[in-house]
Amino acid sequence: MHNIFHCVICDCTEYFSWEGAITPLFCPNSCQRYIDLLDDRAFQRCCSCEAVPEWSCNSDISIGTLYIEYINSKGWNQLIEDSNSLNHFTRVDHTTGFMSELPQNICDFPNLVHIDFSGNDIHETGGLSCMRYLDTVILSGNRISSVGKNTFVGLKYLRKIDLSGNLISSVGLGTLSASGIGIAYMNFSDNILQNIDMTNVVIENPFCRLNYSGNRLTDITNKRDWRVDTNKSYGSGGTVDLTNNFFRDFFDLRTLGFPDLVLFGKLIRFSFDLRNSKWDCNCRMLPFLTLSELILRVISSDIFLVRCSSPEHMKGNLVIDYVKNKSLDLFICQIKMDCPSLCYCFDQPSQNRTVVNCSHRGLDRMPRYLPKNPNLVVDLRGNRIRHIENMSYLSNVSALEKNQDLFAWINSKFVPSLEGHGYRLFLPYRDLEPGSIREEELRERMFHSKNVIVFLSEDYISDDSTWSVIEWRLAWNAYRSCHDKEIILINFDQMRACNVENVAAKAFIRLGLFVDFANKKHELMKSIMNRLGNIFSSRQQRFFKNFKPTFNSNKIGPMKRKTKEI
Numbered sequence: 001m002h003n004i005f006h007c008v009i010c011d012c013t014e015y016f017s018w019e020g021a022i023t024p025l026f027c028p029n030s031c032q033r034y035i036d037l038l039d040d041r042a043f044q045r046c047c048s049c050e051a052v053p054e055w056s057c058n059s060d061i062s063i064g065t066l067y068i069e070y071i072n073s074k075g076w077n078q079l080i081e082d083s084n085s086l087n088h089f090t091r092v093d094h095t096t097g098f099m100s101e102l103p104q105n106i107c108d109f110p111n112l113v114h115i116d117f118s119g120n121d122i123h124e125t126g127g128l129s130c131m132r133y134l135d136t137v138i139l140s141g142n143r144i145s146s147v148g149k150n151t152f153v154g155l156k157y158l159r160k161i162d163l164s165g166n167l168i169s170s171v172g173l174g175t176l177s178a179s180g181i182g183i184a185y186m187n188f189s190d191n192i193l194q195n196i197d198m199t200n201v202v203i204e205n206p207f208c209r210l211n212y213s214g215n216r217l218t219d220i221t222n223k224r225d226w227r228v229d230t231n232k233s234y235g236s237g238g239t240v241d242l243t244n245n246f247f248r249d250f251f252d253l254r255t256l257g258f259p260d261l262v263l264f265g266k267l268i269r270f271s272f273d274l275r276n277s278k279w280d281c282n283c284r285m286l287p288f289l290t291l292s293e294l295i296l297r298v299i300s301s302d303i304f305l306v307r308c309s310s311p312e313h314m315k316g317n318l319v320i321d322y323v324k325n326k327s328l329d330l331f332i333c334q335i336k337m338d339c340p341s342l343c344y345c346f347d348q349p350s351q352n353r354t355v356v357n358c359s360h361r362g363l364d365r366m367p368r369y370l371p372k373n374p375n376l377v378v379d380l381r382g383n384r385i386r387h388i389e390n391m392s393y394l395s396n397v398s399a400l401e402k403n404q405d406l407f408a409w410i411n412s413k414f415v416p417s418l419e420g421h422g423y424r425l426f427l428p429y430r431d432l433e434p435g436s437i438r439e440e441e442l443r444e445r446m447f448h449s450k451n452v453i454v455f456l457s458e459d460y461i462s463d464d465s466t467w468s469v470i471e472w473r474l475a476w477n478a479y480r481s482c483h484d485k486e487i488i489l490i491n492f493d494q495m496r497a498c499n500v501e502n503v504a505a506k507a508f509i510r511l512g513l514f515v516d517f518a519n520k521k522h523e524l525m526k527s528i529m530n531r532l533g534n535i536f537s538s539r540q541q542r543f544f545k546n547f548k549p550t551f552n553s554n555k556i557g558p559m560k561r562k563t564k565e566i
Contacts, residue, residue, distance in 0.1 A: 012057040018047045022182035022205060023157050025051035041269055044236030048184055049208035053135055053157065055089055055113065066092040066109060068099065075100030075121055079109055089113045089133065094120070102127045117142070118162070125163075129154045138162040140187070146170045152181055160185040164211070167192060173224055174199040182206060189241070190214040198226045198256055202267065207238040217245035220256060227257040228266050237269030247277035248309075250285040261291055274306045281308035281319060283333035286349050289323055340367035353377050368422065372431055374441060406457060406492055417525050423532060442471065446478040450485065451532055456505060456514070457492040476504050488531045489514040 015026035031046035055061040064087030066079045075098045081090065091114035099120040106112070107130035116138040123143050128134065134155050140162045149172030152158055161183060168191035176186060182205040193215040201220060203210065258264050308314040314322075314330060322328060332346040335354065339345035343358040354373035360382035370376060418425060426445050446452055452475040479487050489508045494516070497509040508514055515527050 012054060015052070015057050018051050022180070023053075025053060025159075026057055027051045041236065044206060045208070045238070045269075048206045048236055048238060051184070053113070053159070061089065062087040063113070064090045066090050066112070068092065068094040068097065068103065070098075071104075077101070077103050078105045079103045081109075087111075092116070096120070106131070113157075115139075125151050128152070131155070133157050136160040139166070141165040143167055146172075147175055148172045149175045149178070151175060152183070153178055154180075156180050156182070158183050162187040164189040164191070169193060171196065171200050173197050176200045176210070177203050177205075184208045187211045188215070192216055194246075195219045195221050197224070198222045199224055201240060202226070202234065202257075202270075203238065204232075204235055206236050209239045209241065211241040212245070213241045213243045215245055217242065218247060220251055222256050225257075227259070228263045230263065230266070232266075234266055235269065237267065237271070239271045239273065241273050242277075243273050244276045247274065248280050249282065250279070250288065252284070253288060261287055264288075264291070277306070278309040279306050279319075280310045281314045281317075281322075281331060282311075283331050283347050283349050285319065286328060286331045289319070289328055289331065290350075335371050335373070338369050338371045340369065343367065345371055347373070355379065358383065370424070374431055375444075406455060410455070414525075418529070418532075421529065423529075443474050443478075446474050449478075451488050452478065452485070453488045453490065453528075454505075455490050455492050456495050456500070456509075458495070472502055472504065486531065488528065490517055490528065491515065492517045494518060 012026055015028055016032070018025045018027040025047075027047035028050050031043055031050060034040070034043035034046060055063065064081065066081050068077050069080045070077050077099050079092060089111045090109055092112065093114075093116040095116060096119035097117075099117055099122055101122060101124065102117070106127055110131055111133055112131045113133050113135045115134070115136065118138050119141040121143055122139060123145065125139065125144055125147060128137065128151065132154070135157055136159065138160075141164075144163060144166040145168060147163065147168060147170070151172070152161070152175065158181060162185070164187045168188060171188065171193070174197075176183065177199050184207050186207070186209070189211045190213070193212065194217060196212060196217060198220060201210070253261055253264055306319050308317050308319065322330060328350045329348065331350065332348045332355075335345040335347060339356065340358060342361040342363065343356050345354065345356045347354050353375040354371055354377065356367070356370055356376065356378045358367065359379045363380065363383040363385055366380075366385060367378075370378065415425060415427070426449060428442065428445075454472075454475065475487055479485050487504075487508070489505065491509070491514045495509065497506045500506045500509060515524070515531060517524065
């Protein structure tokens with residue numbers, strides 16, 4: 001690291017004024033080589049890390065020394081100086097003492113530019129704002145527990161802070177990104193921080209290094225709802241050191257202010273180092289990794305140099321290698337809710353599916369329940385299952401949402417009754433994945449359903465939504481293309497054929513091929529289940545007499561393959 005006092009005997013002719021700084025700073029002539037190379041990023045980075053104030057390179061400016069005088073055994077203290085001192089600026093170094101606080105008279109010396117009180121017993125950082133020319137503050141190895149948001153406000157010349165090795169558990173929101181400050185070196189390493197906010201991670205003003213290594217960080221928060229500004233340039237960036245922490249799951253960049261993940265490229269000049277945490281290489285990494293091939297070309301690759309700690313088969317491997325080898329199928333997340341006890345269930349977003357791996361489990365019947373996730377793939381290889389149950393698709397979603405009485409009855413009576421008898425239902429309003437391509441998903445679900453259940457109501461007839469038309473078309477095409485598939489029409493509002501415009505629905509009513517909701521024998525559910533057929537119908541039993549589940553040759557699981565939904 002560049003020593004700000006290395007040039008007290010040299011001349012500022014070895015430097016040039018850096019226009020990119022908030023306050024007057026001088027950049028070494030050696031940085032100009034990047035201008036000749038037309039590398040503005042490297043030039044700005046060089047000056048951010050190497051620039052010095054004028055008093056550091058001008059031998060005509062004198063710097064005097066202050067001393068600490070203890071007032072009592074509790075560590076109270078004050079500053080003293082040579083009474084004959086006529087220096088322009090002053091500095092004080094008092095390390096490995098027993099100072100319990102900053103000097104009581106510190107504000108009497110507004111020309112202080114350098115403070116080193118490392119290795120003492122100081123508990124608070126208050127009282128610095130009165131030193132307008134302060135350049136360097138070293139308070140490492142003390143007992144400071146927090147840093148308030150106004151700690152550095154007004155210190156526009158501050159260029160270096162070192163608070164490493166304290167007991168800091170919190171840093172106020174926006175402490176490091178406040179306007180009017182341009183700190184080049186910020187060291188919070190070896191503290192006890194458990195989380196840090198985005199306002200103290202994304203620093204818009206030029207900086208060189210922000211160090212959070214060796215803390216207990218598990219997460220990055222966004223309590224101020226910070227959002228990336230598409231019209232703003234985020235400066236020359238710098239290195240954000242997040243190594244040797246307790247991170248496990250990767251961050252959701254959308255909650256951190258990047259609604260479109262491509263916008264993470266706005267931080268092109270930042271370098272994030274996330275090595276040496278116990279990273280779980282799961283599906284939470286995938287949204288970022290899918291952009292990685294593009295980002296790798298324009299952003300520092302330190303963020304990709306992390307290694308997996310889990311799962312076991314990925315332990316010790318570099319994340320970047322999975323990107324290069326196009327092995328993103330391995331980034332999955334285990335699902336425990338509604339996963340059959342003998343099976344292993346996981347989300348595999350690279351394939352946009354949920355896999356239920358029940359292979360070679362000695363099963364002799366279908367699982368009684370499955371995750372309610374869309375795009376479900378069930379692997380039943382190596383079992384003794386001979387029968388497959390019905391699955392029914394419940395249509396007429398838009399109308400259901402309008403008819404609250406019918407909607408409530410379906411949720412409280414209809415669905416629990418059928419699912420309680422072992423039927424599997426797909427309800428678009430409940431089971432359709434947000435963000436999915438709806439028509440393709442509906443077509444796929446109807447194709448794999450034994451029955452399509454339609455509730456016919458006045459709301460449905462008057463529904464001008466295109467989805468009602470699409471659902472009918474998909475249901476009718478599926479019905480005509482498969483002789484084993486049934487459309488079960490439940491006439492909720494006792495509609496007559498003359499009131500129905502849909503040709504297919506009109507034909508069902510005229511032929512009496514519907515279930516009357518106003519069943520006078522109060523056997524509505526029985527009638528519906530009769531139409532659905534037994535879970536193991538005689539026809540199915542004959543067909544699956546020697547049933548062995550077959551799949552295509554593609555491999556299932558967290559590897560790379562697909563299979564039909566059962």
